[in-house]
Structures are given as structure tokens and as C-alpha cells.
Amino acid sequence: MSFSSATVVDTLALSPRVRRVVLQIDDPEALAVKSGGDSAVGVYFSAPQGEGRNYSVRYHEGDRITLDVVLHARGLATTWARGARPGDRVGLDHARSWYRPEPSTHWQLLVADLSGLPATARIIEELPEGVPATAIVEVADQDDLDYLPRRESVTVIACVGTGNGMAPSRLAAAVRDFTVPAGRGYCWFAGEAAESRAVRKYLRGMGWAIDQMDVTGYWRFDSETWDAKYALVAEEVEAVWVDAMREGRGERAADEAFDEALERAGL
Numbered sequence: 205m206s207f208s209s210a211t212v213v214d215t216l217a218l219s220p221r222v223r224r225v226v227l228q229i230d231d232p233e234a235l236a237v238k239s240g241g242d243s244a245v246g247v248y249f250s251a252p253q254g255e256g257r258n259y260s261v262r263y264h265e266g267d268r269i270t271l272d273v274v275l276h277a278r279g280l281a282t283t284w285a286r287g288a289r290p291g292d293r294v295g296l297d298h299a300r301s302w303y304r305p306e307p308s309t310h311w312q313l314l315v316a317d318l319s320g321l322p323a324t325a326r327i328i329e330e331l332p333e334g335v336p337a338t339a340i341v342e343v344a345d346q347d348d349l350d351y352l353p354r355r356e357s358v359t360v361i362a363c364v365g366t367g368n369g370m371a372p373s374r375l376a377a378a379v380r381d382f383t384v385p386a387g388r389g390y391c392w393f394a395g396e397a398a399e400s401r402a403v404r405k406y407l408r409g410m411g412w413a414i415d416q417m418d419v420t421g422y423w424r425f426d427s428e429t430w431d432a433k434y435a436l437v438a439e440e441v442e443a444v445w446v447d448a449m450r451e452g453r454g455e456r457a458a459d460e461a462f463d464e465a466l467e468r469a470g471l
């Protein structure tokens with residue numbers, strides 16, 4: 205645990221769909237924000253016991269972090285971001301990051317919907333010179349693509365108007381359509397959880413090692429129904445993750461085992 209309270213110091217409507225919130229952290233040392241491109245924190249709206257949601261750290265300067273929150277139809281974080289004002293207080297916890305391409309990687313595949321766009325933008329910005337990457341991004345509107353920094357070494361493939369809770373996602377299909385370049389690849393994914401499972405299974409089926417990917421479900425379609433079903437099997441499936449970690453299989457393999465246990469449970 206790495207808890208700190210924080211204060212909203214600035215907000216900005218980046219677009220009709222995205223609200224930027226800048227937070228000043230009370231105790232940056234305790235929170236220990238990670239440095240990876242997909243660095244994220246849990247934001248708790250009635251700290252510290254209240255419900256929380258995860259957000260990527262788009263910028264981190266000293267004791268300030270910038271979050272870019274996508275506003276969807278409903279939700280605790282959506283409501284909070286819409287109404288956030290300077291002076292509002294939140295709790296921050298669970299500072300983490302996943303993006304870890306192996307040094308032997310020749311090219312990268314970044315795959316995200318709107319929820320993963322802030323992390324994708326930061327990963328692109330921080331890509332070392334000359335590292336070729338393709339970003340497959342699923343956005344609501346062509347204008348959403350302006351959010352991404354342009355780099356010569358990065359090709360953007362856009363799926364416009366699908367996914368993002370508005371229509372079925374095309375992300376897994378777009379990954380299947382992608383012509384894999386020569387050399388060792390690395391895939392980073394951030395989007396809807398069912399698509400993340402489909403992408404991981406596809407790449408594993410293509411012979412990719414678990415160390416070649418960090419594939420994370422950032423949200424779930426109809427999470428209310430899913431949460432109710434999950435509550436019935438939580439103990440059993442969480443034990444699968446704990447056992448995998450205890451066996452020393454590593455976090456990526458434990459996450460994969462956990463997802464397989466969810467699928468067996470019909471989730």
C-alpha cells in the first residue's frame with residue numbers, strides 16, 4: 205500500500221469526452237508514483253475506505269500528477285471528473301505500472317481504446333529514438349486521434365466509432381489483421397477486458413511468450429452484472445492468482461492463470 209491524499213489544483217475539458225484533472229499529492233514519497241509509460245494510480249473518492257478507480261498518470265512533475273479521465277455514460281469516476289473543482293480532496297493508492305518491453309524487443313504493438321489513450325500517449329512520447337511501433341487505437345471520433353503525439357517511428361491504425369461502450373470493440377480483430385513484422389515483438393494492451401483476453405489468447409496461440417506482452421483489461425462492459433457474478437466465485441479465482449505467485453511463476457503468468465480461471469467460471 206502506498207497511500208496519500210491529494211488535492212485537485214486544476215481541471216480542463218480537453219474534449220467533450222475527456223476531462224483533465226491535475227492533482228497535488230500530499231505525500232509523494234508514500235505514494236511512490238511509478239515511472240513506466242503506463243504508470244497508474246487508484247483514485248479513491250471518499251478516502252481512504254471509499255470506492256476507487258484506476259487512472260493513468262499522463263504527466264508527473266514533482267508532487268503533481270495529471271489524469272485524463274474519459275467521461276462515459278455513468279460511473280463514480282465519471283461523475284467525479286465532470287464535477288471536479290480546485291480544492292476537492294481524493295485518496296491515491298496502488299501506484300503501479302506494467303509496460304516492460306524486454307531489451308531484446310525489435311518492435312512494439314500498442315493497442316488501446318479511449319481508456320488506454322493517456323497511457324498510449326505517454327508510452328509513445330517516451331519511446332526511445334528509432335524504436336518502431338504500431339499503435340492500434342479505438343476511438344469514438346476522428347478528433348480523438350489528435351490526443352496522440354506524432355512520432356516518425358510510430359504508425360497509427362485507427363478504429364473510429366467502435367468499442368468504448370458504444371458498439372462492439374474491433375480491437376482484437378484489428379490485432380488479428382495486423383501483419384506482424386520480422387523480429388521479436390512486444391505487445392502492450394489497454395482496453396475492455398473481454399478484448400484483452402481475446403488478444404492475449406491470440407498472441408499466445410501464435411507462439412508468443414508471456415514475457416512478450418503486458419495485456420491489461422482497463423474496464424469491463426456492463427461491469428455491474430459482471431461484479432455480481434464475480435462475487436460468487438471471487439475466493440476461488442483469487443486463490444488461483446495467489447497460488448501462481450506462490451509457485452514463483454511471476455505476475456504476468458499469474459494474471460494469465462487468473463483470467464483463465466475467470467473464463468472457466470463463465471466470466
Ligand SMILES: Cc1cc2nc3c(=O)[nH]c(=O)nc-3n(C[C@H](O)[C@H](O)[C@H](O)COP(=O)(O)OP(=O)(O)OC[C@H]3O[C@@H](n4cnc5c(N)ncnc54)[C@H](O)[C@@H]3O)c2cc1C
Pocket residue numbers: 244257258259260261271272273274275276277278279280281282283318319320322323368369370421422423424425426427428
Ligand atoms: C491501470 C488502469 C489505468 C486506467 N487509466 C485510465 C485513464 O487514464 N483514463 C480513463 O478514462 N480510464 C482509465 N482506466 C479505466 C477506468 O478505470 C474505468 O473506465 C473505470 O471503470 C471508470 O470508472 P467509472 O466510475 O466512471 O465507471 P464504473 O462505475 O466503473 O462503470 C459504470 C458503467 O460504465 C461502464 N464503463 C466503465 N468504464 C468504461 C469505459 N472506459 N468506456 C465505456 N464504458 C465504461 C461500465 O461497464 C459500467 O456499466 C484505467 C484502468 C486501469 C485498470
